[in-house]
Amino acid sequence: MRIGIVGCGGIALGYAAWLTQEGHDPVLWSPSGKSASDLHGEELEVTGVLETHFRPVIAPDPQILMDHAQVVIIAVPGYGHKTVIDAIVPFATSGQTFIVSAQLSLSAAYLWERLKAGEVSASVVAWATTALMSRRAGPRSVAIGGVRSRLEAAALPAGGDGSGIGICRELFGDRFTEVDDITAIALSNLxxxxxxxxxxxxxxxxxxxxxxxxxxxxxxxxxxxxxxxxxxxxxxxxxxxxxxxxxxxxxxxxxxxxxxxxxxxxxxxxxxxxxxxxxxxxxxxxxxxxxxxxxxxxxxxxxxxxxxxxxxxxxxxxxxxxxxxxxxxxxxxxxxxxx
Structure with missing residues (x-):
């Protein structure tokens, strides 16, 4: 599956490593460019629960990322959610699935409203926390400290066909518990x-x-x-x-x-x-x-x-x-x- 990952920090790189290992095709985009400055064309060392090396693919701009992606994962700090949502929504297309990892301050609801305003028919899934515990260990290394056994997720539109949660499970395994109310996700981040x-x-x-x-x-x-x-x-x-x-x-x-x-x-x-x-x-x-x-x-x-x-x-x-x-x-x- 073609995945677009918004962000290039520890969590985003951990996701890219995991998804590459699982046979998917992730591409990352760094909104500021700083986090990706040491990664272009370089091999990244992955340690912890996953021991591997891979060469991350970096998109130069949000349009190229969005053109690549069937699934888009937002993996930036909370203070960057609105900025990156505003940057990627103009290039969104119907049928894409968006994962907010993890939702803070109902940012998934903001994304959903922006997509509806642009008449884009897409699924949005909000996670209560990240699927991986991952951090940058160096300029070209990332340490994955663990994989969460269970985490809550809510989908928009509410009461949909469940495909968004199904995609989460396909990408990261059967570790997601679906909840009906996105407010529960807003109050679930510990x-x-x-x-x-x-x-x-x-x-x-x-x-x-x-x-x-x-x-x-x-x-x-x-x-x-x-x-x-x-x-x-x-x-x-x-x-x-x-x-x-x-x-x-x-x-x-x-x-x-x-x-x-x-x-x-x-x-x-x-x-x-x-x-x-x-x-x-x-x-x-x-x-x-x-x-x-x-x-x-x-x-x-x-x-x-x-x-x-x-x-x-x-x-x-x-x-x-x-x-x-x-x-x-x-x-x-x-x-x-x-x-």
């Missing part, structure tokens, strides 16, 4: 609360560029903060009548733990097995710059619309704004699509 707690509780390490291991830093105190944020998110989901996994479910399904372990115990076990990955060592980290405006802020917005109290989410936003001297709630260009 990265924002986990990353917010980890970043706030390790901020001086981040700012001073000190090494720290991500899972090792989820101590019992940090785990309690994650659990408190999770309780607020679950309350918002209940107010919207949608069911989402808990942070415990997320760890069980992602790492295969048996029930009964605490969140801190599971994090410690992941660290003991992997000895990593490292936590961020720059304040320009997606833990904040992506997950706060496109993960924490939408939960606050959804909560306010239903009168649900989320004081810890709001406090986290206030603290992060003070640390950065910014207003992250103003950096979300998709909030008007949060229903």
């Amino acid at each position: 990265n924002p609360p986990i990353h917010l707690a980890s970043a706030l509780c390790n901020f001086t390490r981040i700012e001073k560029a000190e090494y720290w291991a991500n899972y090792d830093a989820i101590t019992p105190s940090v785990a309690r903060m994650i659990e408190a944020l999770d309780a607020e998110r679950l309350a918002v989901a209940e107010a919207y009548g949608v069911k989402v996994r808990t942070v415990y479910d997320h760890y069980h399904l992602t790492f295969g733990f048996e029930p009964g372990m605490s969140l801190a115990q599971m994090a410690a076990a992941v660290h003991e097995k992997r000895k990593g990955p490292p936590g961020p060592v720059t304040t320009d980290t997606r833990f904040i710059t992506e997950d706060v405006p496109f993960g924490i802020v939408p939960v606050i917005t959804l909560a306010e619309k239903r009168g649900v109290a989320v004081p810890l989410h709001k406090a986290g936003l206030v603290v992060v704004n003070a640390l950065y001297g910014r207003k992250f709630e103003d950096e979300n260009d998709l909030l008007s699509w949060v229903a």
